[in-house]
Amino acid sequence: MSVERRAHTALHVVKGAIVKVLGDGAKWSAGASANGSHGRITVQFDRKPTDDEVRKIQRLANEKIKEDQPIEIHVLSRADAEARWGDLIYDLFPLPEHITELQVFHLPGWNVNACNKEHTSSTGGVGELVINKARFRNKKQLLEVSFDLVE
Numbered sequence: 707m708s709v710e711r712r713a714h715t716a717l718h719v720v721k722g723a724i725v726k727v728l729g730d731g732a733k734w735s736a737g738a739s740a741n742g743s744h745g746r747i748t749v750q751f752d753r754k755p756t757d758d759e760v761r762k763i764q765r766l767a768n769e770k771i772k773e774d775q776p777i778e779i780h781v782l783s784r785a786d787a788e789a790r791w792g793d794l795i796y797d798l799f800p801l802p803e804h805i806t807e808l809q810v811f812h813l814p815g816w817n818v819n820a821c822n823k824e825h826t827s828s829t830g831g832v833g834e835l836v837i838n839k840a841r842f843r844n845k846k847q848l849l850e851v852s853f854d855l856v857e
């Protein structure tokens with residue numbers, strides 16, 4: 707399993723855990739990046755999470771990985787995707803209008819997001835992860851959550 711796929715899939719798993727712990731106020735992603743075994747997901751949020759909340763995000767993410775839930779990848783028209791999932795498939799910054807067909811990552815009950823990257827076939831492919839930093843940028847109202855995959 708390539709580390710790129712693992713780290714990229716982990717972004718979705720961590721994002722889902724963030725929303726479970728912090729609520730819908732954290733549902734808009736402002737950015738996501740993976741570099742080797744390191745990843746960072748940025749969401750719009752209005753405060754710094756407590757240490758306890760950050761620990762809970764890590765715990766829920768690892769539980770979801772252990773569960774080895776299958777990941778669904780759907781390729782469909784943008785209109786059909788919006789009809790099915792609404793704005794949940796989008797990030798903070800809009801997709802260009804000319805994009806009319808989407809690949810959608812769907813982990814039922816956890817995360818759904820238009821995403822054209824490659825993923826593992828189930829959450830277990832990610833392996834364990836550790837959240838090593840949660841930085842809140844007050845001026846921008848952004849929360850950056852960084853993690854590393856455990857080899």
Ligand SMILES: [Zn+2]
Nearest residue numbers: 714811821823
């Ligand atoms: Zn993805």
